[in-house]
Amino acid sequence: MTFDPETATFLIAGPVRIHPRVLRAMSMSSVNHRGDYFHGVVQEIRELLPVLFGTKGHQVVLTGSGTAGLEAVYSGLLRHGQRTLVLTNGNFGERTDAIARRYSDPVTTLSAPWGQHLPIEAAAAELAKGDVRAVCVVLNETSVGLQNDLAGLASHVKKSGALFLVDGISAVAGVPCPIDAWGLDAVIAGSQKGLAAPPGLAMVHLSERARTELAPGTFYLDLTEHLKSIAANDTPWTPAVPLFLALREALVLLKEEGLEGRIARTHRLAEATRAACDAIGLELFPDRRYASDTVTAIRNPQGMDDSQVRKVLVDRYNVAVQGGQGSVKGKIFRIGHMGIADWPDILVTFAALERILAKAGKLPKPGASLTAIGERIP
Numbered sequence: 001m002t003f004d005p006e007t008a009t010f011l012i013a014g015p016v017r018i019h020p021r022v023l024r025a026m027s028m029s030s031v032n033h034r035g036d037y038f039h040g041v042v043q044e045i046r047e048l049l050p051v052l053f054g055t056k057g058h059q060v061v062l063t064g065s066g067t068a069g070l071e072a073v074y075s076g077l078l079r080h081g082q083r084t085l086v087l088t089n090g091n092f093g094e095r096t097d098a099i100a101r102r103y104s105d106p107v108t109t110l111s112a113p114w115g116q117h118l119p120i121e122a123a124a125a126e127l128a129k130g131d132v133r134a135v136c137v138v139l140n141e142t143s144v145g146l147q148n149d150l151a152g153l154a155s156h157v158k159k160s161g162a163l164f165l166v167d168g169i170s171a172v173a174g175v176p177c178p179i180d181a182w183g184l185d186a187v188i189a190g191s192q193k194g195l196a197a198p199p200g201l202a203m204v205h206l207s208e209r210a211r212t213e214l215a216p217g218t219f220y221l222d223l224t225e226h227l228k229s230i231a232a233n234d235t236p237w238t239p240a241v242p243l244f245l246a247l248r249e250a251l252v253l254l255k256e257e258g259l260e261g262r263i264a265r266t267h268r269l270a271e272a273t274r275a276a277c278d279a280i281g282l283e284l285f286p287d288r289r290y291a292s293d294t295v296t297a298i299r300n301p302q303g304m305d306d307s308q309v310r311k312v313l314v315d316r317y318n319v320a321v322q323g324g325q326g327s328v329k330g331k332i333f334r335i336g337h338m339g340i341a342d343w344p345d346i347l348v349t350f351a352a353l354e355r356i357l358a359k360a361g362k363l364p365k366p367g368a369s370l371t372a373i374g375e376r377i378p
Helices: 020-025 036-053 066-077 091-103 120-127 151-160 208-213 223-231 241-257 259-279 310-317 343-359 368-374
Strands: 058-063 080-088 105-111 132-138 163-167 186-190 201-206 295-299 332-336
Touching (some): 020 241, 036 186, 036 201, 036 241, 058 066, 058 208, 058 223, 058 241, 066 201, 066 223, 080 091, 080 120, 091 105, 091 132, 105 120, 120 132, 120 151, 132 151, 151 163, 163 208, 201 208, 201 223, 201 241, 241 259, 259 295, 259 343, 259 368, 310 343, 343 368
Parallel strands (some): 080 105, 080 132, 163 186
Antiparallel strands (some): 058 201, 186 201, 295 332
């Protein structure tokens, strides 16, 4: 069959499936983005952003992808002549490193092999030197399906006095991100991940310290200007109006479910996905202790490649999952289970995977993955 986006089981690592209420919100006729109606929309969004971040603070919405949010934070808070510490163990950690180097020097990069946890002890040693202005790290590394444990890093950052800047693009509204408890100074969220809104918006949370230390960086992404505007229920530049309308509805949906409720559901889906993999002999790519709750990265079955797994899923069964990136391209596939993903999505995906493995003579126990999932459905 041909891939049909309107009926597909859609479990890539983001963008994720969008609720019909959010889709309908985008279909409104054009509105004046400097008029009272849209100002009311921005006010509602401003009042709902603490639901997304789990805390109050200085919060803005940028028209641009999550990467725009990263650039806004790094351009405003990093400094040339002051050291930045970057921790990386995947594709998005490497992106953080590349952006940070545009706005800071020197930069010290501590890397772990893709799929392994961050080098916390090495980071603690660097922070103990006392000259690090900011620490930049990814909370949830979707490229390898790994959820970094930042709790162990937080105490070292706090003791050092460095700014703690976190890429939470695929983490916020998907995994726990206790901003106040960890002392995070900036957190970037993406609209198209745990929130289940369309791609194209970045949400940024700033601590009071981060707000006071902002300096002009890029013109369009100047967070000081965005903070001034949102306080007046406005935007500094022309916003993506339909995306703002969708964002408002997605935030309302999140409020209805509750942040803790969505994170708990995402965790249950992740646990079921991992159990299903175990049941049919599929191997996780990352260190299992740190497997992500928003996306599961799975090694391709021995002797099979993307053309025999992922391509068959989409072409024959109308199930969309994601491939690997960078050095693991063609070696893994990734199942996203964040946003509004739910049990039928996981069941359909593993039913199709079992069929593919059975035809290849690589299915040890038919139905085992579905049983493993069924045992975990509340």
